[in-house]
Amino acid sequence: MEPYVKDALLEWKDEIEQQKNEIDEEYDKVKTELQLYSYKFGITKQVIQSTINEEMIKNIKKTYQQPFEEKYNDLKQQLKKLEEKRSVFNMFVEKIEIASVKESNS
Numbered sequence: 001m002e003p004y005v006k007d008a009l010l011e012w013k014d015e016i017e018q019q020k021n022e023i024d025e026e027y028d029k030v031k032t033e034l035q036l037y038s039y040k041f042g043i044t045k046q047v048i049q050s051t052i053n054e055e056m057i058k059n060i061k062k063t064y065q066q067p068f069e070e071k072y073n074d075l076k077q078q079l080k081k082l083e084e085k086r087s088v089f090n091m092f093v094e095k096i097e098i099a100s101v102k103e104s105n106s
Contacts, residue, residue, distance in 0.1 A: 006100050013096040020089035027082040034075040041068040 044064045051057050 009096050009100045013093055013100075016089055016092045016096065020086065020093065023082060023085050023089060027079065027086060030075055030078050030082060034072065034079060037068055037072040037075060041065065041072050044068055 044060065048057050048060055048065065
C-alpha cells in the first residue's frame with residue numbers, strides 16, 4: 001500500500017473515531033437521563049398505587065405519570081438510534097483498520 005493511501009485511511013479512521021466519541025458522549029447523556037425518568041416514572045406509579053383519592057390519582061397521572069412515560073419512551077427510542085449509530089461507526093473503524101493492516105502486509 002502506498003504510504004499516502006495508508007495515511008489517508010488512518011486520517012479517515014481518526015475522523016470516524018472522533019464522530020464515534022461524540023455519539024458515545026450523547027449516548028451516555030441520554031442513558032443517564034433515561035435512568036432518571038425510569039426512577040421518576042416508577043416513583044409516580046408507586047404513589048398512584050398508594051393513593052385512594054381518584055381525583056388526586058387523575059391529577060398525578062396527568063401532571064406526572066403521562067409526561068414521564070412519554071419522555072421515558074422518547075429517550076428509549078433515542079438510545080436505540082444511538083446504539084445503531086455506534087454500531088455503524090464501530091464497523092467503519094474495524095473495516096478501515098483491516099484494510100490498512102491487510103494492505104500493509106501485502
